[in-house]
Amino acid sequence: RIKASGLKLRFCTNETQATREQFVRKLQGFGFDISVDEVTAPAPAACRVLRERGLRPHLLVHDDLIPEFAEIDRTNPNCVVIGDAADKFTYANLNEAFRVLIGLENPVLIALGRGRYYKETDGLKLDVGAYMKALEYACDVQAEVVGKPAKSFFESALAELGVEPQQAVMVGDDIENDVGGAQRCGLRAVQVRTGKYRPSDENHPQVKPDAYVDNLAEAVELILQQL
């Protein structure tokens, strides 16, 4: 319905446990009309930064994400890229990433997100942000976050759409990464009361969405009504 109305549409994800191809296939399976070139994701954003600055990463990421870095030179690394590596967050792998970082004259740590934790069927899991903090502290360095809620992430999505922040609406379930991040970049933002949403979000000390909706269909309705 969004596409049929003539509005431009872009999918913004912090997914770093899969390539965009895998992510798109999953959403297509749910019936979404979506293709890879409509997706803004942290890994391609990181690749852009790496290329621009001549950085060769040591990757501490999920195995399924590695294809996104296929065209990046990874020999003799001069930075570390950290994503949600999940089971790959072993003691040995963390020490290895730490040693690369501490051995650099100008340590650069690029984080594909800053999430604290997420829920899976078998329980809560620490997210990339926690491990990012561990490396930040050990190396006395500040990570550069390229996923949501980084301003550069939303700016990149807007550039890809060819619109100004005030012409765009962000729809998401995460009060800080989706709503807060988009608003700081000048977009309006609608929080969906599904997924990661919790009732306590409505009392968030810093972030107040421009609107709430109960599900994605209602978000589409709201946007089309207000055209």
Place this chain on the structure above:
Amino acid sequence: RIKASGLKLRFCTNETQATREQFVRKLQGFGFDISVDEVTAPAPAACRVLRERGLRPHLLVHDDLIPEFAEIDRTNPNCVVIGDAADKFTYANLNEAFRVLIGLENPVLIALGRGRYYKETDGLKLDVGAYMKALEYACDVQAEVVGKPAKSFFESALAELGVEPQQAVMVGDDIENDVGGAQRCGLRAVQVRTGKYRPSDENHPQVKPDAYVDNLAEAVELILQQL
């Protein structure tokens, strides 16, 4: 020589990969006149805090340290104690400690130190402080550190000696945990240029030792001379 001079002596360690028994046996092997009741260490300090506040810990510590907590009730945990767990810092174990902490109404995280990293024969390793930061961030909680450089740690050592801070001298190789911690507690502190010492410590922005010595024997000499 210190003991023979009539001075009181206490060994202050952040060692959390072994019980005090194991630690003392190692130093005895090097020829030190030392017994367990002369050692101030983080685990007994943590046990004191746990007992005083009726806390039942979930332990994320090295296997060899667990006997130090033998007399502590660990059923139905209402806090997490984190030490340098080394190989036990697995993804699964960190998630488990995290779930205990995030499930508490008043999350309490007790850290047996806040070291960033240390060196072993096979390379640099992340220390307890890095993993403490990961849990702090994920749970939005501030850890209580019971090892060096915590003031309570030095106060406890002084109480065990029965002396005032200004009557005591701390000798150590760690500019922040030994020298800085002791000085903030009112002791004088001598840095030994061995072990963890690095020449750049002498330009530390915050901490300036009262004296430097090249080795422990020289520290003893200095202290006995100035009596």
